[in-house]
Amino acid sequence: MVLDLSTHTLTLKHPFTISRESHSTQDTLIVHLSMAGETGYGEATSNPYYGHTLQSLLSEIRGIRDEIESYPFNKPEDFHRWLREKNLSSFALCALDLAAHDLYGKLQKKPLYELWGxxxxxxxxxxxxxxxxxxxxxxxxxxxxxxxxxxxxxxxxxxxxxxxxxxxxxxxxxxxxxxxxxxxxxxxxxxxxxxxxxxxxxxxxxxxxxxxxxxxxxxxxxxxxxxxxxxxxxxxxxxxxxxxxxxxxxxxxxxxxxxxxxxxxxxxxxxxxxxxxxxxxxxxxxxxxxxxxxxxxxxxxxxxxxxxxxxxxxxxxxxxxxxxxxxxxxxxxxxxx
Structure with missing residues (x-):
């Protein structure tokens, strides 16, 4: 697989306020996983409440880039099980897992909901x-x-x-x-x-x-x-x-x-x-x-x-x-x- 990462700042139409915080933009990380002419995409947003920034997420994933790119990808569930051993945060793990599922479905040429029956x-x-x-x-x-x-x-x-x-x-x-x-x-x-x-x-x-x-x-x-x-x-x-x-x-x-x-x-x-x-x-x-x-x-x-x-x-x-x-x-x- 080939791994790419991109970061983006999403602009909210209105400032978003809940009981503990308020913000007008949302930083997000997009994971790109590519093989056999297809690319799957996954996402994780930064979140100060849970202690995750774009830099921390990028650092986590870049730290195992070589291992990810040499992984013999077959099924997303197996990939997730392997990633769990790398002590990633749930946010970094999510972005990679979503990309793996998107990639898998594209390789199978079927939407995930159909693959899940x-x-x-x-x-x-x-x-x-x-x-x-x-x-x-x-x-x-x-x-x-x-x-x-x-x-x-x-x-x-x-x-x-x-x-x-x-x-x-x-x-x-x-x-x-x-x-x-x-x-x-x-x-x-x-x-x-x-x-x-x-x-x-x-x-x-x-x-x-x-x-x-x-x-x-x-x-x-x-x-x-x-x-x-x-x-x-x-x-x-x-x-x-x-x-x-x-x-x-x-x-x-x-x-x-x-x-x-x-x-x-x-x-x-x-x-x-x-x-x-x-x-x-x-x-x-x-x-x-x-x-x-x-x-x-x-x-x-x-x-x-x-x-x-x-x-x-x-x-x-x-x-x-x-x-x-x-x-x-x-x-x-x-x-x-």
């Missing part, structure tokens, strides 16, 4: 995220992008007021993501009002390690609760099943499609609802998520809708929320740069 005849609609802002600007963002499902970021002193005002301007489904900003008591107390306002579920209301609080929420919340920061890797799934109604799998956090597929299977066996979310990736990362759609209950893959300078083609999300799946193999990714 699934059909795109039915799939969940992605939500569109409204980041924390003034109430007026949050309303404006929602009006700017009419959409059937909104994920609303909360974690302010006026959370209920925000949802009430947004509800005046939309009949769409609302999902709430507090990114760990609430306490168990706050969550239990606010849930009935949110339910009346048409909220479908609450995502990660408490800090990731507040398992005692989540046990209280699990027993007393009138709304379902989905784990995000509490469910990073495969070993987290079983514990989350005792405290949440579902899990939100992030490919960068778990290390790619290979472990995500196992997490989906395990979550299903434990009776959990399954969601896959994004980290404001370009269409490179989103197209990989798109291959999982037939296996999901919910999805958050609005990255390309939030940026103004997408760098690839692949999965296309239309203005009416329909998705067009690429006809080429793998994740169907082609870089535009």
């Amino acid at each position: 699934t059909s795109t005849a039915k799939y969940p609609i992605t939500n569109y995220t409204i980041g924390i802002d003034t109430i007026e600007r949050m309303v404006s963002k929602m009006k700017e992008k009419p959409w059937p499902i909104y994920k609303i970021k909360l974690g302010t002193k006026e959370d209920l007021e925000i949802v009430r005002e947004l509800r005046k301007h939309s009949t769409s489904v609302f999902r709430i993501d507090a990114n760990g900003a609430w306490t168990a008591s706050q969550t239990i107390a606010i849930a009935p009002s949110l339910k009346e306002l048409g909220v479908e579920f609450i995502e990660q209301p408490l800090k990731a390690d507040d398992w005692e609080g989540m046990e209280r929420v699990a027993h007393h919340s009138v709304l379902p609760v989905i784990a995000d920061e509490s469910c990073l890797v495969e070993s987290d799934v079983a514990r989350c099943a005792l405290h949440f109604n579902g899990i939100n799998i992030k490919l960068t956090k778990c290390g790619g499609l290979t472990p995500a597929l196992r997490m989906i299977k395990q979550g299903r066996e434990l009776g959990l609802k399954i969601m896959v979310g994004c980290m404001t990736e370009s269409t490179v990362g989103i197209s990989a998520i798109g291959q999982l759609l037939p296996q999901l209950d919910y999805v958050d893959m609005d990255g390309p809708l939030l940026i103004s300078n997408d760098i690839a083609s692949g999965i296309k999300i239309h203005d009416d929320a329909r998705i067009t799946f690429p006809k080429i193999g793998g994740s169907g990714i082609q870089l535009l740069l």
Whole structure:
């Protein structure tokens, strides 16, 4: 295989704010893996919360470049198993695993969902995220992008007021993501009002390690609760099943499609609802998520809708929320740069 790396800065259409941070751009790393006339692409964004910068990701992958290029690539699952022995971060591992899957599917001339034995005849609609802002600007963002499902970021002193005002301007489904900003008591107390306002579920209301609080929420919340920061890797799934109604799998956090597929299977066996979310990736990362759609209950893959300078083609999300799946193999990714 031939390995190439490129870095890009994605520009957000609006500053993106959640309970713990705010940013107007998103740096991202694209991995290119080529052989037999085909190139597969994978992506991992930088993330200060988890301690990953472009330089740290580049350093990790460049450190094993020669080994990667001499690896006898056959199946992405075997490649992932081999990479796990190199002590890479989950973000670096994800970018390589996504590229390997895209490459494999292109070599097989089939999309990944087909290789996995699934059909795109039915799939969940992605939500569109409204980041924390003034109430007026949050309303404006929602009006700017009419959409059937909104994920609303909360974690302010006026959370209920925000949802009430947004509800005046939309009949769409609302999902709430507090990114760990609430306490168990706050969550239990606010849930009935949110339910009346048409909220479908609450995502990660408490800090990731507040398992005692989540046990209280699990027993007393009138709304379902989905784990995000509490469910990073495969070993987290079983514990989350005792405290949440579902899990939100992030490919960068778990290390790619290979472990995500196992997490989906395990979550299903434990009776959990399954969601896959994004980290404001370009269409490179989103197209990989798109291959999982037939296996999901919910999805958050609005990255390309939030940026103004997408760098690839692949999965296309239309203005009416329909998705067009690429006809080429793998994740169907082609870089535009």
